[in-house]
Structure formats: C-alpha cells, structure tokens
Amino acid sequence: MKRKTVVIIILSLMAVVAIWFVAAAVNNSINNAINPLQRTNNQLGTQVSQLLHPTPTIILDPVTIINQVQALARLETIRYTVEKVITAETNQGVLAPLFGDRLLFVAHGYVIAGIDMSKIKPADLWLTGTVLNVRLPAAEVLVSTLDNGKSYVYDRQTGLLASADPNLETQARQVAEQQITQSALDDGILNQATANAQTYLKWFFETLGYKQINFVSPTP
Secondary structure (H helix, E strand, O other), X not given: OHHHHHHHHHHHHHHHHHHHHHHHHHHHHHHHHHHHHHHHHHHHHHHHXXXXXXXXXXXXXXXXXXXXXXXXXXXXXXXXXXXXXXXXXXXXXXXXXXXXXXXXXXXXXXXXXEEEHHHOXXXXXXXXXXXXXXXXXXXXXXXXXXXXXXXXEEEEEEOOOOOOOXXXXXXXXXXXXXXXXXXXXHOOHHHHHHHHHHHHHXXXXXXXXXXXXXXXXXXX
C-alpha cells in the first residue's frame, strides 16, 4: 500500500513538472510572437511623437538683430602702420641760402579702417529660405593720425637772413597725415577691412542660429 502511494506521488510530481515545461514553452512562443509587434508599435509611437512634437529649429527674425548689430557701432577690422618722409620748404631757388627754409619730417602714423555698423537698416538684412542675406555699409577709414611720439624733424636748413617759419612743421604734419591715409588706401586697406568684417560677422550671425550667410555688395 505504501509503495503504491509513493508511486502515485512520483507520477503526480512528474505530471506537474511536465505541465510547467509545456506552459513555459507556450509562454515563450507567445512572447516571441508579440515582441516584434511591440517593437513595431514602439517605433511607430516614436515616429508619431517626433511628428507631433518635433525638435524646434529657431530662426530669428533679421529685424530683431538690427539693434545687436548696431550696438557694435564702428567695427574696426584692420590697422595699418605707415612711415613717410615729408619735405617742406619755402623760398627755395637761387636765394635759398639766404632766405630759404627747408625741413625733412619723418612721420609715423597709423590708419584704422572698418565698417560703421550704425548705418545698417532693417532693409539690409533679409531671409531667403534659411539663408541670411546681409548688405554691409561700405568700408571706410575710421582713424588716421600721426604718432607724435615717433614723428620728428630729421633735418632743417634755414637761410642766413631768414628765421624759421613756425608754420612749416605744422604744414609738414598735415601733409604727412594725408599721405599716410593715401598710402593705406593705395595698398587696399578698404578691401581688407571688408573681408575682415565679413569673417567676423559670419561668426557673429552663426552664433545667433544662422548657418548660411550671404554678403551682398553695398548699394552704390
């Protein structure tokens, strides 16, 4: 009797184990069938979410940055250092040894060129799609001056019967300043000032969110 009982218990345990294995196998099959569907649903849900709630792309209205640009005021973009030798003289000729006055003036100066950003108007900034078009004012000489600490009279010759003209050095300085400015212009300082301004402002506009910048020639 006891032996039959033990056999029944063992058979019952085996049946329970078999049922557990069958249930696990069925559950795995169901999961394998459902998981691809769940992944598809998740992907579809993500795409729908992106459509309904896309990542915003912020493009500023050009008019709103006019004040920021104008706040730069005079944008100095290049500086030239120039040296010129100027000759100034009066009463030259045959009687120069008696009445003449002549000096050599060595002038050191610098010229700064750039863009006057206060001249930019709302019409000078406009969007074409995602491209920001910018019409900059023409480059100009902003500063041209002598360096008095480095400029000096190198030589002066005054006639035996003449006194030194007190205005001669002043006139030499005025001419020197004009010549320094002209030398910088002849060397293309304005073209370089424009190129440097565009390089700086391209970076400036990109920091505001614009990725494509198109510089337009200034209106004549």
